[in-house]
Amino acid sequence: MVVYLKGCSELLNKNTEYEQLVAQIHQGMLGYDGFENLRVEHDVTLVGKSGATHQIDVYWEFKAAGTTYKTCVECKNYSSAVKKTHVAAFAEILRDIGNANGIMATTLSFQKGAKQLAAENNIRLVLVNHLLKTIHLKMQPILTHFNNINLSFNKESIREALKRNDLESYNLNYHLEGHYSLLDFSGEKKYTFNTFINKQPKKEGKNIFDASDLFIDLEGIGLVELESIMIDVSYSEAPLIESIIESPNSATAIIEDIVENNIHYLHDDGTVNEVPNNA
Numbered sequence: 001m002v003v004y005l006k007g008c009s010e011l012l013n014k015n016t017e018y019e020q021l022v023a024q025i026h027q028g029m030l031g032y033d034g035f036e037n038l039r040v041e042h043d044v045t046l047v048g049k050s051g052a053t054h055q056i057d058v059y060w061e062f063k064a065a066g067t068t069y070k071t072c073v074e075c076k077n078y079s080s081a082v083k084k085t086h087v088a089a090f091a092e093i094l095r096d097i098g099n100a101n102g103i104m105a106t107t108l109s110f111q112k113g114a115k116q117l118a119a120e121n122n123i124r125l126v127l128v129n130h131l132l133k134t135i136h137l138k139m140q141p142i143l144t145h146f147n148n149i150n151l152s153f154n155k156e157s158i159r160e161a162l163k164r165n166d167l168e169s170y171n172l173n174y175h176l177e178g179h180y181s182l183l184d185f186s187g188e189k190k191y192t193f194n195t196f197i198n199k200q201p202k203k204e205g206k207n208i209f210d211a212s213d214l215f216i217d218l219e220g221i222g223l224v225e226l227e228s229i230m231i232d233v234s235y236s237e238a239p240l241i242e243s244i245i246e247s248p249n250s251a252t253a254i255i256e257d258i259v260e261n262n263i264h265y266l267h268d269d270g271t272v273n274e275v276p277n278n279a
Helices: 002-032 083-099 111-120 154-164 193-198
Strands: 039-047 053-064 067-076 100-106 123-130 133-140 142-153 182-183 189-192 205-210 215-218 222-237 240-244 251-257 263-269
Touching: 002 039, 002 053, 002 067, 002 251, 002 263, 053 083, 053 154, 067 083, 083 100, 083 111, 111 123, 111 215, 123 133, 154 222, 182 193, 189 193, 193 222
Parallel strands: 067 100, 100 123
Antiparallel strands: 039 053, 053 067, 123 251, 133 240, 142 222, 182 189, 182 215, 205 222, 215 222, 251 263
């Protein structure tokens, strides 16, 4: 029960913060359109013609020629598209309040039916979102170490190589580097040692990789077929890499009208205009 209440509290806080952002950006929009003296309010209760009370997320009004013009904004801080039912419920509220313009703001998108119903009821649809100002990157590189590398050769291939070179024995001392070539039966390069090892699924500790059908060219006896490659794998952490990327723009939020297809930006100083940087 405690965890549930905490989750609800966090959600309410995020929704309230979103409503305040929508209020702030519309306050700036009004200033941009020349209505500097209008005050945008957050979380207003209005009484409709039916006598019912309605909680309005963002609201402003003004009088002109004896008429009061009201604007009500419904905020949907959703991670999915706003549905037609949400628009229908908001349209009913607007009808009950009377003589009110409607705006619905969300973060992601609106379903097709929601757009159609909004158009029928003259409800403006906008997307309002924060813009990233700072990106703090933390990267923890993991280093992979290969040790105790052992090659296992096909015995029949060894016998053939000795016979081919008229030898009874052969002493092999090898020093493998990452660019060392692993060949196919015709002697053509198929992998480097590094590319072969890197493409194999590995675990920490001893690993045995099937290397049949791969050959190496040994000095003095030529191509010899492998059976397997054994290798010890270990991992270690390199120093943490941190980087902070600052946005070159002064904009902190964006509002997009999905019908009129225009974009405006809210800046650090509370102003709104059509460019992401006031500088």
